[in-house]
Amino acid sequence: MTKSNQKRFTQAIIRKGIYGDTMTENGCQYRERVLTMDTMNPNVKRVEYAVRGPIVQRAVQIERELKMGIKKPFTEVIKANIGDCHAMGQKPITFFRQVLALCAYPDLLEDSKFPEDAKSRAHRILQACGGGSLGAYSTSQGIEMIRQDIARYIERRDGGITCDPDNIYLFTGASDAIVYPLYSAALAELAAVQISYYLDEDNCWSLDISELRRALQEAKKHCSPRALCIINPGNPTGQVQSRQCIEDVIRFAAAEKLFLMADEVYQDNIYADGCKFHSFKKVLFEMGLEYSEKVELASFHSTSKCYMGECGFRGGYMEVVNLDPEVKVQLTKLVSVRLCPPVPGQALLDVVVNPPQPDEPSYDTFIKERTDTLAALGEKANMTQEILNQVPGIKCNPVQGAMYTFPRIHLPPKAILEAKEKGQTPDMFYCMKLLEETGICLVPGSGFGQRDGTYHFRMTILPPKEKLKIVLAKIKEFQQHFMEQYS
C-alpha cells in the first residue's frame, strides 16, 4: 500500500469510528480538519500572481501605516504596478457613463439633462435585456444584439472582413475569457505547462521566429505544445508587432499546428511613429485561403484598457476563428455551464463599439475626451523612455504602445548577493527597497519572466504627467543612491 493510500485508509477507519471516543462531542479539543494542506487540491499550491503579490501587500501595509501617522520619507504610496487608468486619475468617457446611468435607472430617460444620443442607445440596450433591466440574466454567450454590434465593429476595424456574431463570446473581462483556452496563473490551475519564448530586448522586444522555434523544439521533449499566446500591443514590454512579424507568426502557427491566442486589449494604445495596430484576424485573412481557412485563432479585447480604462466593469469578449464546428459546440456548452457575464459590462461594450457619430450631439465632447486621453498617454510614454534612459544603470526600450515600461536595471554584484541572502530575487529586492524608500510600487521583472542574469521592473505610465515626472525623478535618485550603496 502506498503511503498516501495508507494515510487515507487510516483516516477512513477514524471516520468510521473504530477509534470511537475521538468522535464523541467530548472528544479531543483540536481535531484535524477536512481541508488541510495535505488534503486540499495540490494544483492550488502552484497558483501565484506577481502583479498583486507580496509587493502589493507591503504597499497596502505602508498605506495603512501612513494613515496612522507613521513618518516615512514620502507622504503617499504611488501604485505604478497595475494598469488601472482611473485609479491614476484618468477620467471616464462622459458619454459611456451617461448611457450606463440611463440603463441603470430608466426614469432618467425623462431627464432633459441627458443628450438624445445617449438616451437612444440606452433605450436600445434595455430592449435587448430581459424585462428591460440590466439585472436580468442574459444568455451565457452574451446578449445577441451586443454580439452583433461587436461583430460589425470588428468588420469596420478589419476593412470589411466578415465577422459572425456567433463566433463572439462575452466574458467577465478578457482574463476570464483566456482561461477558456488558457494563461499563466490559469495554467497552474488547469494543470497545463507553460512554454516560455523570449522576446528580443535588443530589438525593441520584437518577436523572433527562430526563438519561437527553439522554445517549441525544447518543449516537445516533455509536453504536447498546442497553443501560442501573443500579446499585441505587448504587456509588459509595450512593443507593437509589425505586420511582417504577425504574418511570420501566423505562418509558424500553421506549420506547427498551433492554436493562436491573440490578446489585443491594448489595440487603441499606440504611440510610436511608424507603429500601427494590425489585428491578427485581418492579417490572417489577407494571407490567402491556405492560411485564412485553416489557422485557428482566438482574439481578445476588453473595456479595461485603451481610452476607456473601465477595469471595474469586467467587460470583455473573445472572437474565435476557424474553430472545428464540433469543438465550437463544446466551447458553447462549456460557456453555458456558467452564468452570464455582468450585464453592465456587456452594455458598456455595446457603447464602446457604437460611439457617437459626427452628426450626433455628443460627438465633439467624445472625440475630445478620447483624443486627449490617448495623447496624454503618448506624451507620457515618450517622457518615460527619455528620462529613464538618462539614468545610469537603467536602459529603456521605446514604449511603442500599451501602458507600461519594462526597463532593464543593471544591479551590482553586492546587491545581488544581499538579495540572495534575503531569499528574494534581485529585482524583487530592488523593488522592495524602492517601495520602502520612495513609496513607489512597481512589479519586479521576475514576475513576468526574463533572461537569466537580467533584471527588470514594470512601471505603468498612467500617473498624471506632473506626478509621473516626480516618480521618474525619484527613481533616478533612488537608482543613483542604490548604485553607490552597492558598488
Added chain:
Amino acid sequence: MSFMKDITPLVRNNFLSGIDVLSRRAAQITVEIQQGERTNYNKVLDLSSGDLHRGGIKPITFVRQVLAACFYPALLEDDSLPLDVKQRAEILLSECDGGSIGSYTDSSGIAKIKLCVSQYITRRDGGVPSSPDNIFIKSGSQTALMIMLKLLIRSKDSCQTGVLIPVPTYASFTLALEEQGAAIIPYHLCEEQGWTLHVEELRKALHTGRKTCNPVALYICNPGNPTGHMQSRKSIEEVIRFAAEEKLFILADEVYQSCVYGDDTEFYSYKKVLSEMGSTISSTVELASFNSVSKGFMGECGLRGGYVELVNLDPAVKEYARRLFSTRSCPPVIGQIALDLMADPPKPGDPSFPTFSEEAQSIKNMICKNTGRIQEVFSELPGISCQPLKAGFFVFPCLHFPPKAIKWAKKRQMEPDMLYCLHLLEETGLHVRPGCEYGQRKDSHHIRLFVATQQNIMEDALQRLKTFHMRFMKEFS
C-alpha cells in the same frame, strides 16, 4: 481536422443532450411567433428560470438610483435624487480608487463592502461575530462555489473526491461538479414530508459513496432550489453533527435566505446554528456559506454580485483560498455595490425607506398569492400535486403519469416529464423545466415552475397549464 477535437475528455463527457432541447424550441417558437407563423398563442410564457426582472418585476428604486449616481456622479448635483441615495453613492465612490467604479478593486472585494456584509451577517445571526477577513466577494455565489470546489477536489487522484448533493438539485451545479472531476454522491430529499432532509438518508448515501470515492464535502441548498423547502433548526443541527462525525466540509448555499414566506417559517443560517452547538463542534466544523444579489427582493442576477463566508478554515489553507480568490482580478464593481445595498438597505427614518419597504413587501405578497393560487388550481386537477412553498422562487410539483403516458415516452426514448414539458410548450407556449434535469426518485416525475412573477402572469400560466394538463390526462387515461 483540428487537433482541438482531441479536447480534454473531462469536458467532452459532460453534457446531457437533453438540456438544450426545450430552450432551443422555446427560442424557435418565439421566432415563429414574430414571423406570424403561429396562431394558438401570441407569446411564449417563460417560467423556466429564476429571474425576477425578466418576469416583469421592477428593480428596487433605491438600488437603481444609487447605481446611476455611481455610474454618472454628475447626478449627485441633481435635485431629483433623495438624500440617502446621494450619501450612499458618495461613500461608495470614495472607497473606489480615483473615485471611479471603473477602477480595479481588491480581489476579494472593496473593504468597506466586506465590512458591511460582515455586519449584515452578524445582525442576521443575532450577534455571532463575522470578520471581513473571512468574506470573499465574487461575480456571483456560483463563482465562489466553484472556487471552493477547486480547493476541495483532487481531480488527479485515482480515488475521486466525492461531494454529497441533494436530489433534486439544479442542473448546472451537477455539470460543474462533473467538469471539476468530482464524484457525485446523491442523497434524496423526502418529498412526502415537504422535501425534508433526513440524516438517515445522508448516512445511507455516504456509506454507499465511500465504496467508490473519497467523500469530503456535503452540499446543502437551504432554502432549497427547486423544492422551496426550508430546514428546521433541528434539522440543521442534525446535519452539522453528521458532518462533524463523518468529517465533511459543509457547503451551505443560502442564496434564497431572504425569500421566506411560510407563516411559521424562519430562516436559520448554518453559521448561527453551528455557533450554538458547543465549543468542540462550533470551532472545528468547516463551513462555507454562500449568498448573492441575484435572488430575494434585489433580483439583480445580471449584475453578478455574490460572496462566500468561510468558517473554521485551517489558516494555511485559507491563505491558498485567498490566492485562488485573487487570480481573476476583481469582482465587477457594480455587483459589489449591489451587495452593499442588499446588506444595508434603507432603514426606517431614511427618505427612501417607505418606497423601499413597499417594493420589497409587494414582491413577498405577490409570491404568497401566487402559491396560494397554485394550490387552488392544482387541487382541482388530477395527477398533479405540490408540496407547500416555504421559501425560494420555485415550486416543484409532482406529476402522476398514467401508465399509458409512461409507455408513450419510452417509445420516444425521452423522459416522460421532458416530453410533457415539450408538448406543454408546443401547445400552450408555457416554458417550464422538467424534473429529470434536477434528479428525482426513479419513476417519479416533476416540473419546476418559477413563482416570483406578476399575479396576472401567474394566472395566465396556470390557465395554460390547466388546459394542457386536463387534455393530457384525458388522452392517456
